[in-house]
Amino acid sequence: MNARQPIPLHMLLGTYPGTEALITGAVKSELVTLDFAKVARANNGFKRVVRDMEFDVAELAIVTFLMAKARGKPLVLLPAVMIGRFQHPYIVYNAARGELSPHELNGKRIGLRSYSVTTATWVRGILQNDFGLDLASVQWTTFEEPHVKEFVDPPNVSRAAEGKDLIQMLLDGEIDAAIVGDGAKADPRIKTLFPDPAAQAHAWQARNNAIQINHMIVAKQSLVDTHPDAVREVFRLLEESRRAAAAKGGKAEPAFGLEANRRNIEVAIDYCVDQKLIDRRLTVDELFDDTTRVLGA
Known part of the structure; x- marks a missing residue:
């Protein structure tokens, strides 16, 4: 056999x-x-x-x-x-344009690769639950369509123009913050929105047991x-x-x-x-x- x-x-x-x-x-x-x-x-x-x-x-x-x-x-x-991984290090801003805190994002412009990616979902949930962010007040700028074809982005989501770059838009002031999958970039102007991401992550884990x-x-x-x-x-x-x-x-x-x-x-x-x-x-x-x-x- x-x-x-x-x-x-x-x-x-x-x-x-x-x-x-x-x-x-x-x-x-x-x-x-x-x-x-x-x-x-x-x-x-x-x-x-x-x-x-x-x-x-x-x-x-x-x-x-x-x-x-x-x-x-x-x-x-x-x-x-x-x-x-904890997502707190992955939202950044351009400190050369002034300080920005997690409590100050209502009505701001935030760029991200795609609205429904996992890192962005975790970051939005942190900001919504722990810092009172009204997600509907934000103007979200994306670069890619959702993975799941049936999902339609919310009305306050728009696609960046062809040829635009997320980090360059942040440096140019076209957006106020960015969710970047590989964390803060080397440019010294770009800072994490959370001054101590590790401490915030530890506090989140303690609150959520997850x-x-x-x-x-x-x-x-x-x-x-x-x-x-x-x-x-x-x-x-x-x-x-x-x-x-x-x-x-x-x-x-x-x-x-x-x-x-x-x-x-x-x-x-x-x-x-x-x-x-x-x-x-x-x-x-x-x-x-x-x-x-x-x-x-």
């Missing part, structure tokens, strides 16, 4: 310390073969995940996933966090239905790859497992509902199914 052939899976996954062993092949499987998409950054493929359903398994921003799930996209969440998830792993519902063993194997490989990184002295990564992340996901759902990115409050449990819910337990 012939040995069972591995199940081929097309996968979107970024290269991080915790995924390097998997992507390079140092961590292997006899059950699945992984064909990794060739993208410079995982977020370059997120539209393909939720619009084209191109990947069997994919890294995906949590807000993009929640928006897609709320609109009926057949995706299932795995309790595997790829990126979790971390701010950026990316997790999703699978197509059809794969989970037909090959649940393949989904379990992908999760095992991700865990093994993380252990390999930890053995080399890598930094501690966000925990895997549903219960370890239940509160984190609940807060993400709350922020999405409050900002009208989804029209109903999804439950954490409906994001998973019987196969993925118990992974890492």
Whole structure:
């Protein structure tokens, strides 16, 4: 009898310390073969995940996933966090034009890559909940359309003119603040809106008992239905790859497992509902199914 052939899976996954062993092949499987998409950054493929359903398994921003799930996209969440970070350092302003505090943003102009990206959603939620920002009072300037095609940006969102650059608009005074995914730039005029982002992040965590998830792993519902063993194997490989990184002295990564992340996901759902990115409050449990819910337990 012939040995069972591995199940081929097309996968979107970024290269991080915790995924390097998997992507390079140092961590292997006899059950699945992984064909990794060739993208410079995982977020370059997120539209393909939720619009084209191109990947069997994919890294995906949590807000993009929640928006897609709320609109009926057949995706299932795995309790595997790829990126979790506090977002307080990622809103900046031009100090050469005067001081600006988180309490002074009502009626201001804020630039960002796309309205519904996860970093922007976390930053808006922080400003709304902790500093009283009226999101409807802000003029938001974006550069890209939403990942989820069915979502329509709010009326106070406009697209920057062709050829415009987010940081240059900030320096030129065309916007008052900017949400930048890679944090404050080297230009000495650009400062973080929060004078001590780390302290603000610590206070947020204490109040909310959560971390701010950026990316997790999703699978197509059809794969989970037909090959649940393949989904379990992908999760095992991700865990093994993380252990390999930890053995080399890598930094501690966000925990895997549903219960370890239940509160984190609940807060993400709350922020999405409050900002009208989804029209109903999804439950954490409906994001998973019987196969993925118990992974890492």
